[in-house]
Amino acid sequence: MIIIGIAGGTGSGKTTVVNKIIDSLPAGEVSVIPQDSYYKDSSHIPPEERSKINFDEPAAIEWTLLVEHLKKLRAGESIEMPTYSYLTCTRQPETVRVNPTDVVIVEGILVLSEPIMREMMDVKCFVDADPDDRLIRVIARDCVERGRTPQLVIDRYQDVLKPMHARYIEPSKKFADLIIPQGGTNTVAIGLLTDYIEGRLARAKTGRR
Numbered sequence: 700m701i702i703i704g705i706a707g708g709t710g711s712g713k714t715t716v717v718n719k720i721i722d723s724l725p726a727g728e729v730s731v732i733p734q735d736s737y738y739k740d741s742s743h744i745p746p747e748e749r750s751k752i753n754f755d756e757p758a759a760i761e762w763t764l765l766v767e768h769l770k771k772l773r774a775g776e777s778i779e780m781p782t783y784s785y786l787t788c789t790r791q792p793e794t795v796r797v798n799p800t801d802v803v804i805v806e807g808i809l810v811l812s813e814p815i816m817r818e819m820m821d822v823k824c825f826v827d828a829d830p831d832d833r834l835i836r837v838i839a840r841d842c843v844e845r846g847r848t849p850q851l852v853i854d855r856y857q858d859v860l861k862p863m864h865a866r867y868i869e870p871s872k873k874f875a876d877l878i879i880p881q882g883g884t885n886t887v888a889i890g891l892l893t894d895y896i897e898g899r900l901a902r903a904k905t906g907r908r
Contacts, residue, residue, distance in 0.1 A: 700773050701899055702819055703804045703892075706811040706871055707826030708864050709755070710836035712882020716826050717806050719883060723893040728900075730772070730800040734807020737765045738783045740790035749788035755863035757809050762816065765805075769819055772799050801900055808864075811871035821899070824892065825875035828882050830861075 703720075707713045721729045739761050741749050753759060768778040779794035810816050811823055834856055841847045847855075872878060879888040 701802050701821045701896060703822045704810045704820040705804060705806045705824045708833050708868050709808055709860055710833035711826045711828040713806050713826045715883025716879060716889060717804055719889050720893055728800055729802040729804060730797050732803060732805045734760060734810050736781050736783055737761050742789040752788055753859055755860055756867060757812055762813055766815055772803055775799050802896060808868050811874045812867050817874055823875050824877045824879060825872045826882050827878055827880045
């Protein structure tokens, strides 16, 4: 099994990169573990306070559960991945069954910020994008998917996303084995990554390193 970490700022194009990797490899060969599924449950917090939760700092993630699940997958065991609702800011009762596959992609803004996560990864990638482009994507996404107004998204970007990006996400770039500028439009970098993955899988199947 190959574990690939894909980090980058909010709206940088991580999901596009992940989808292009999946499309480039045989069906059923890749499982994706989104960091967002492992946000700590906030159901004990009054609803009016949940909107103030800082989702862009490492303390918001239940890293111990994520690490436990990665270890199980690497050991050949299936997991029940949690689900999280941004509308209610709570973990949902439903889970998603994830079976072991040859490639596991762990995707999220903070996945390279945690040493224990980096130790588990065979390849570490950082998707880079211009801040203005990221803000435009965040506005479009949060208004449609998370029920926020454009002004609310902009305020949150200035107050939370931008400072947290500078504090936690941008510094994690130095740990990346591969930096992918322009996100999902960088076909050369994505091609290099998928070629590497295919080479690793081929060597594993033939017993060569």
